[in-house]
């Protein structure tokens with residue numbers, strides 16, 4: 239795997255993922271905000287490692303990486319015009335299993351595998367189509383989400399609290415919740431964004447603060463445990479987050495800490511809005527109780543920036559995600575609709591609001 243570096247202060251704008259001469263190019267999100275580094279991935283093993291180590295992360299982005307991984311595998315396993323489909327399917331299964339919670343990963347891998355019979359170029363074309371679709375889908379969703387936020391807070395520029403990273407790094411382009419924030423900023427409607435640092439891996443501090451800085455959006459970082467206090471002090475008008483998997487009833491799996499934000503937002507009467515593509519919905523799950531939550535390495539909690547911060551051998555609970563019940567979610571916005579879950583705050587009646 240090759241690494242090409244440049245300083246993060248002046249990165250050339252590039253998509254977070256691309257195909258280049260038979261390899262997958264990916265921005266290494268572990269190196270940000272200090273180093274803007276491109277990974278050139280030549281094997282499925284490298285791609286799986288890139289996803290599990292969070293070098294590529296964010297539900298839409300890992301889906302797209304998985305689809306490009308199937309294309310990579312199809313190219314590697316084709317000779318004399320014949321594709322070894324069994325080997326590609328085995329690689330696809332490994333890619334799908336790299337992270338269990340985001341439904342986008344298995345969905346995108348399945349879609350790419352669906353073109354296998356037509357050869358490696360067809361698989362690659364499907365993955366490239368998905369990259370384009372993701373950008374278009376996000377463009378539509380962020381406009382709809384920004385409209386909704388403006389209607390919820392009509393009288394002044396809005397103070398938004400967000401969690402984790404849902405920006406262009408986490409998608410093909412534009413982002414979801416963070417894209418909506420940048421859209422609102424473009425409309426002159428953002429007073430301030432409070433950015434949860436997002437323990438333990440600091441996606442908020444490292445990535446969201448970096449993307450907001452690039453876009454010139456006024457923001458302040460806070461530790462996750464300051465979020466409820468900020469709400470209590472009247473510093474927040476609205477919470478905007480993304481999603482990794484949404485059950486049919488509107489229960490939302492997202493980065494650990496999201497559930498706590500929803501509870502606090504409800505306590506303070508604040509709208510809690512989720513922005514996510516339709517591909518993040520898992521309609522086979524009636525509710526969030528069936529969502530598999532990834533548990534990660536204890537070392538992510540017992541260590542910080544390379545230093546140990548806990549007694550040796552301390553037992554750890556390190557879920558990467560939590561599930562927010564639908565009745566704490568004001569609205570879920572996608573490219574197609576604004577969904578208001580049953581009993582959601584501020585809505586006595588349930589039902590979808592038509593686009």
Ligand SMILES: CSC[C@@H](O)[C@@H](O)C(=O)COP(=O)(O)O
Nearest residue numbers: 295296297404408480481492493
């Ligand atoms: C548009 S990204 C949506 C979600 O994937 C995001 O909020 C999130 O929880 C990401 O978690 P991560 O563990 O960093 O992949």
